[in-house]
Amino acid sequence: MRDVRIISRLKPALSFAGLLLLTVIYLFVVDFKPTAFHIQTIINQAAVMAVMSTGAVFIFSLGSFDISLGMGAGVSVCLGIMAYNAGAGVLAMFMVCLAVGLAAGIINSTLSAVFKMPVFIMTMAMMAVLTAVLQILMNGRTSLRVPTEIAAPVKALDNVWLRLAFMVVFFIICAVLFNYTKIGKQNKIIGGNPKVAAQTGISVARQTIITFVISGMAVGIAAFLIITRSLSVSSETGTSLGMDVMMAIVFGGMPLSGGAYSKITAGVIGSFSMVLFSQILTMLGVSAGLSQVYKAVLFLLVVFVASFSYREKMLSRAEMF
């Protein structure tokens, strides 16, 4: 029992050590001379995932999963671009992205907290709804773009510092909420034992709503960052983002059952680790298929280490219905 506790406490440190190791390997691959382009590529790729993962940590800390986050971002990107193309400015586009992300979060939380639907299955159904909504919005087109003649104001935001600023500010806000307010503390208690939490007077429904609203905000911000970088959306946008977020959080050392040892840093550490690992494989010229196999092996290794603090007599299972 004592060993389990030690490993649980050490897990974030191990994740950080893993990130440092990957950074050293990356530096070795680029001959210890990283260019501005190298650093920008990593930040550009990791920032979006880090923002979404940081928001998703709140859901994970409750001991739940939300796999509809990626498709929420896809719909948010699409409606943001549509609003901009219809004549709204950049600020209005940002507000649309944020509003769509929040709406998705509120719907999810209502279905979960009010209608008592099991979170994982509910988010799976919501993912199907959001995928269909995105397909309808795309109206048979393979992609939707911001036209070149009006793209200048959005292109001006395609800036690594802006992405970094969004990521850092959002992370600081979330870190304060998670570590120094009752939102984070109550989430950890619910993740540890929802029955005990309810009996101590914590409103699980209220916490669920707050949690999904925060992750919805993260989805909206991530959608805005996606637009500033790619200026386009396709029906595939967001398909794998939700899964990547889940993987990033696990990479970042988040306890798989949520609870007291949940760390807000898991999203950022995991996102940068995943992007660094992908970049290392790309620079070594590994093919797409093998690159995914290596990613899977690393993921399973991380999960294997994580499993030391999760040993139980019975096999892990969840009430799905």
Added chain:
Amino acid sequence: MNRASHGKIRAFRPRLLKNIGLTLIIPCFTLAVVLAACAVNGVSFWAAQGGLRAFLYSVTISVFSAFALGLHLFAGRFDFSLGSVAVLAAVIGGKAAIALQCNWASMLVVFIVTGAVLGAVSGLLYLLFNLPPMITSLGVALAYEGLSFALSGGSGVKISLNPALLGGASVEFMFVLLAAGLAVMYVLLNYTRFGFNYRAIQFGQKIAVDTGLNEKSNALICYVICGALIAVVGFLRISYNGSQSPQLNLSTSGAIFSAMLPLFIGGLMSGFCEQNISIVVGCLTSALITQGLSSVGVSLQARSLMTSFLMILILMYSTNGAAIRGWLKARMILERRQINED
């Protein structure tokens, strides 16, 4: 036959008839609505492309996917890797069948064996890690997708040039597959030790484990069966389309989500019939809805939106049905009391 057993049979028959009626009411009602909609729009039920063969193909794919997904889901596990097992089994099985110059029947055996082995690997990792299976299965899905891409050089497997391998998606054989699949699952879950243990764990994991039941071997058998079942899906896909392309970035998991609606519909009937029968009826109902909407000209996107909303509505009813029924019952009792008092 004595008087007591006569009484039992008399009581049993109406209950059996009632259960059969309640099981068939949803698909029959769906069929009636779909046929009426087709008649109003002046189109045939088979107006959508593909006709009976396409309809049967979608039902069979859906039944085998739902059997595999359901076997895990009802035991409290969600397996993201099922879709990737179907693709990797198709890549390995397809290549082996071409190399060994098999016919389509022996190709099916190769697929099932490959799927069972891949399922066993996935199950062993779950047992080794003892983590939430959806986390373990994410890693397995990534690995299997990557392997199917690497093994096929990114181009997949094509069997359309080998006529001997193409007979597996005929209407007759799909009927045989459906019947065989249902029979095997029915026997496995109702008349074998595996089935009894599975149900014991399903309804009381702690009690079952405390009484000495080997949960690990039961879970491993589940993974092997699910691998074999989903390999049949891979076999049908490659037989119907003539090829199987590899997929990356966890896109294979999408195929599994399509089996959710039939499972939910089946869940509504599970109180009136056996679990596997309810899954087959759920798949049939879901396919009827899709075929009907398609025949009256509803676009693919609108169809997806409608079916996903239906999924949420069913889920909402499944989780709140008992509370709603309780509230209605309480209200009726109150009303009766009020009438009596008046």
